[in-house]
Amino acid sequence: MNISNGVKTLPFTKEQVETLTQQYPTPFYIYDEAGIRSQARGLIDAFSWNTGFKEYFAIKALPNPEIVRILKEEGCGADCSSMAELVVADRAGVAGTEIMFSSNDTPAEEFIEAKKRGAIINLDALGHLDFLEKTAGLPELICFRYTPISLKSGNTIIGNPKDAKFGLTREQLFEGYAQAKAKGVKRFGLHTMPVSNELRVAHHLEAVRELFTTAAEIQKEVGITFEFINLGGGIGIPYRPEENEFDVKAYSEGVRTLAGEAFGTSVPALRMECGRYITGQHGYLVSTVRHVKTSYKHYIGLDASMANLMRPGMYGAYHHITVLGKEDAAADEVYDVVGSLCENNDKFAIDRELPTILSGDIVVIHDAGAHGHAMGFNYNGKLRSAEFLMQKDTSFQIIRRAETLDDLFATLNL
Numbered sequence: 001m002n003i004s005n006g007v008k009t010l011p012f013t014k015e016q017v018e019t020l021t022q023q024y025p026t027p028f029y030i031y032d033e034a035g036i037r038s039q040a041r042g043l044i045d046a047f048s049w050n051t052g053f054k055e056y057f058a059i060k061a062l063p064n065p066e067i068v069r070i071l072k073e074e075g076c077g078a079d080c081s082s083m084a085e086l087v088v089a090d091r092a093g094v095a096g097t098e099i100m101f102s103s104n105d106t107p108a109e110e111f112i113e114a115k116k117r118g119a120i121i122n123l124d125a126l127g128h129l130d131f132l133e134k135t136a137g138l139p140e141l142i143c144f145r146y147t148p149i150s151l152k153s154g155n156t157i158i159g160n161p162k163d164a165k166f167g168l169t170r171e172q173l174f175e176g177y178a179q180a181k182a183k184g185v186k187r188f189g190l191h192t193m194p195v196s197n198e199l200r201v202a203h204h205l206e207a208v209r210e211l212f213t214t215a216a217e218i219q220k221e222v223g224i225t226f227e228f229i230n231l232g233g234g235i236g237i238p239y240r241p242e243e244n245e246f247d248v249k250a251y252s253e254g255v256r257t258l259a260g261e262a263f264g265t266s267v268p269a270l271r272m273e274c275g276r277y278i279t280g281q282h283g284y285l286v287s288t289v290r291h292v293k294t295s296y297k298h299y300i301g302l303d304a305s306m307a308n309l310m311r312p313g314m315y316g317a318y319h320h321i322t323v324l325g326k327e328d329a330a331a332d333e334v335y336d337v338v339g340s341l342c343e344n345n346d347k348f349a350i351d352r353e354l355p356t357i358l359s360g361d362i363v364v365i366h367d368a369g370a371h372g373h374a375m376g377f378n379y380n381g382k383l384r385s386a387e388f389l390m391q392k393d394t395s396f397q398i399i400r401r402a403e404t405l406d407d408l409f410a411t412l413n414l
């Protein structure tokens with residue numbers, strides 16, 4: 001989307017960012033509303049062949065009600081996995097079966113709340129059926145999360161499927177739906193989420209094939225009909241400039257073929273719950289260079305840290321960096337770009353080729369719109385940053401203020 005000829009571009013100019021930095025301290029996040037809307041539309045359009053297709057935006061990727069509200073306008077529901085995410089959905093006006101509640105290791109009060117809101121409840125374990133019945137009572141519609149294991153390799157974020165803590169085995173699914181049916185459940189869905197940040201269409205389709213085959217067998221053997229199958233999220237985005245955009249049309253066509261093979265003309269409604277794919281490329285972390293330091297290596301010290309964006313430190317994830325005003329300058333220096341946490345993995349980039357950077361330069365860290373601000377934390381007393389929405393006319397709306405020291409100390413009882 002924001003890549004042309006292997007170069008990552010920005011939807012805003014240095015001058016536009018400076019209108020913000022004059023009023024608000026960095027670091028902060030900017031989300032591009034037009035980009036987010038068009039990403040959601042592209043996914044929904046690609047699946048227009050499937051009656052009942054719906055994208056449930058995974059709130060955990062960007063838990064700001066304003067974003068969830070915008071996505072509701074585009075026809076999306078919300079995928080929630082905790083009490084707080086149910087509250088975000090509520091604040092965004094997303095309710096009832098527009099919510100898919102997919103949690104794991106779930107406490108009773110969350111099942112009770114999800115049921116009260118009429119959300120679709122997705123169970124992560126066979127034993128949760130009894131637990132749900134005892135705590136919240138069984139809803140009319142039940143869904144189980146399946147962990148397919150045919151994938152030859154997992155990937156670095158989710159790992160090997162057999163090591164995944166999520167979901168039920170294939171055998172357990174037959175048992176789960178039979179039990180639910182015996183308990184009087186009337187409507188059924190099936191869910192999976194086997195990969196994360198996966199750009200290879202064939203890899204996704206491998207999981208979908210196993211999912212559909214299993215679904216068709218369950219329908220036959222247990223004597224139920226799935227009203228929906230949720231393919232999960234996990235679609236990757238091109239974090240590196242040399243990577244290509246996920247081919248969502250080819251994916252959709254592949255899914256269509258597999259659905260025809262497994263279900264003939266009675267294809268269930270399909271659901272997805274992408275987070276990263278919808279907002280990832282349309283969020284930017286803006287930060288100012290505090291210090292340029294040379295010891296054994298050259299370091300660029302930012303006012304943002306891993307507490308603002310954990311992915312590079314946690315997974316070694318690549319995030320592209322642009323120095324505002326130096327987009328066309330030669331990248332003839334090699335730097336480690338770091339934050340100020342007292343942890344040596346607090347690095348946004350290691351040995352990155354960049355133009356010469358000076359204290360006071362503004363850098364933009366790309367593709368921070370999913371699992372970015374959301375994964376923020378307060379270690380070393382770092383404060384979580386503000387979030388801005390860049391609207392179509394490129395004006396900026398503040399959609400979350402920055403934390404203050406008072407926020408940080410508000411929970412002390414001294």
Ligand SMILES: *Cc1c(COP(=O)(O)O)cnc(C)c1O
Pocket residue numbers: 058060061079102193196197232233234235273274275276277370
């Ligand atoms: C994290 C998660 C998602 C979203 O994943 P993305 O990689 O952001 O698309 C969807 N569903 C479940 C159950 C998840 O845990």
